[in-house]
Amino acid sequence: MQEDIHATMVAIGDRAKQAAGELARTPTEARDAALRAAAAAIREGREAIAAANARDMEAGRAKGLTAAMLDRLHLTDARIEAMAKGLGDIAALPDPVGRPLAEWMRPNGLVIQRVAVPLGVIGIIYESRPNVTADAGGLCLKSGNAAILRGGSESFHSSSAIMECLRKGLAEAGLSADCIQMVPTTDRAAVGEMLRLTGAIDVIVPRGGKSLIERVIAESRIPLFQHLEGICHTYVDGAADLEMARQIVINAKMRRPGICGATETLLVDRNVAGTHLPAIVKDLLEAGCEVRGDRTTEAVDERVLAATEDDWSTEYLDAIISVKVVDGVDEAVAHVNRYGSRHTDAIVTEDAEAAERFLSGVDSAIALHNASTQFADGGEFGMGAEIGISTGKLHARGPVGVEQLCTYKYVVRGAGQVRPG
CATH class of the missing domain: 3.40.309.10 (Aldehyde Dehydrogenase; Chain A, domain 2)
Known part of the structure; x- marks a missing residue:
């Protein structure tokens, strides 16, 4: 079983890496079309999502989840609509990819520009909040990043139903299904495998309880956007x-x-x-x-x-x-x-x-x-949604939205300049 999970995660990582390269070159219009189509699919599939969520809620109550955890798990009609609206809001945001962050000219005539580019592949590990599936998938897509989503066992059926809507959105826009993938198992070993995919995943975003985040911090070989607690x-x-x-x-x-x-x-x-x-x-x-x-x-x-x-x-x-x-x-x-x-x-x-x-x-x-x-929420900050809140001080701090899911590269334009000896 362990070998099967390892092979599954390596294959998911390889597909995500390939999709990320293609997605970085995808025009804004295609990414926005996929987001709008996914929003429509969520609205059309609200009954299926609610039914899947009811299964998770029943299992959660039987498992003895706290009232707070059940609240995070529960998808009311209003929360399902909020997911759909959130995807539409993300689609309406300016494209963060390719925007010039700074530009200057050197005395030798070289024009240097710092330009926003996608991070690549983002892995999101979360527990009982199924709405993270839509928020994280949508934000990654908008920012030109491929996403690997690993939801918790508590929200597996809800997240799977939402993931189906995201797949429909990608297909309708002509984008690869590998742009957003969901780990197809609730086995905790998949988390460990995911944290070791250094050649495929560029950053990990854990969202959940203290024990999950402590585990990710301890085991990850990949850079993190994270906060341990919200005190x-x-x-x-x-x-x-x-x-x-x-x-x-x-x-x-x-x-x-x-x-x-x-x-x-x-x-x-x-x-x-x-x-x-x-x-x-x-x-x-x-x-x-x-x-x-x-x-x-x-x-x-x-x-x-x-x-x-x-x-x-x-x-x-x-x-x-x-x-x-x-x-x-x-x-x-x-x-x-x-x-x-x-x-x-x-x-x-x-x-x-x-x-x-x-x-x-x-x-x-x-x-x-x-x-x-x-x-303290990316949606309330006008970011459309957030993939999480980072309390670190490197790269991203506070709500992590589409702009924070980009890094940058330098583009230098010349006219035949060579560096003197």
């Missing part, structure tokens, strides 16, 4: 508007607690602990959120549980939040940089100076002022 913070400053703070905090935590942009720790300036903290804590508790706080927060409401040191560095991905009172923006920044994951952190304040101090001080891929951390 996101919202800091309510001493100059925060109370009503704004209440709305932002409840949205940042409870809109969808299981996503990586959900706030996990709330920091509150001591100067407004008496006025803002009780109302915000009450809002969270009444929304069904478990609150774990420091001693000041515990004193606000008897339902607040005592926070431990581990809570400050925990990604709950659930309706749980840790709350700490701090002495101003500098302590808030220090806390974020010590316990956070360099993902997404927000400040709520009417003080412009405090806002700038926070925004420049936190070492985060995304820093927000007076907005919910749940805006």
Whole structure:
């Protein structure tokens, strides 16, 4: 069986490499046509997708998946439509391939241009979110990259149904089916094989839980776009508007607690602990959120549980939040940089100076002022969709959209120049 998986993955990699070379030369119109056709296929096949998702949901409940994991797995009518719309939005984006990034002329007359080109083959490894199949496949196609998708066993039937729609889109546009391939097995050995395809895959993007990403980081021989955790913070400053703070905090935590942009720790300036903290804590508790706080927060409401040191560095991905009172923006920044994951952190304040101090001080891929951390999303950034969020500092940081899925090359045009001896 291991030999079969090895052979399967090598063959997938070889086909992807071949397709990537062809795709890099494919005109924008063909790639956009494939995306629009795939969007239409998703809308036409929504019943089949929903039926496949129902199988995955039933198996997930039987397996004992948490409510947060089931939420990520579930494809409602609205989420199926969002996938289709996302593909259409990606098609409408400007073509990132071939765009000039810089141009200059040397004294000897050479014209040097830095031009965006596809990365090549992108491998995406993900768990329970079947919508990643459409988002990742669409973004790779738009940016001229071949994609190898390896979804988790929890979402296998849903992802397979979505993959069928992507294949229809490719076929209708006259593009090779090898431009987007899905690993046809749920065997975990396929992940290990994928991480060793150094001659075929140019970058790996893992999307999933901490254990998956830790495994990919430890085993991959291929460069990564990744974030390990989304330990996101919202800091309510001493100059925060109370009503704004209440709305932002409840949205940042409870809109969808299981996503990586959900706030996990709330920091509150001591100067407004008496006025803002009780109302915000009450809002969270009444929304069904478990609150774990420091001693000041515990004193606000008897339902607040005592926070431990581990809570400050925990990604709950659930309706749980840790709350700490701090002495101003500098302590808030220090806390974020010590316990956070360099993902997404927000400040709520009417003080412009405090806002700038926070925004420049936190070492985060995304820093927000007076907005919910749940805006940490490529679609919300106008990227059409995202393949993931990277907290690294090399090549791509923050939401990874079509532009970030390109590298560049230098094109030099001359008129017979030779380099003097």
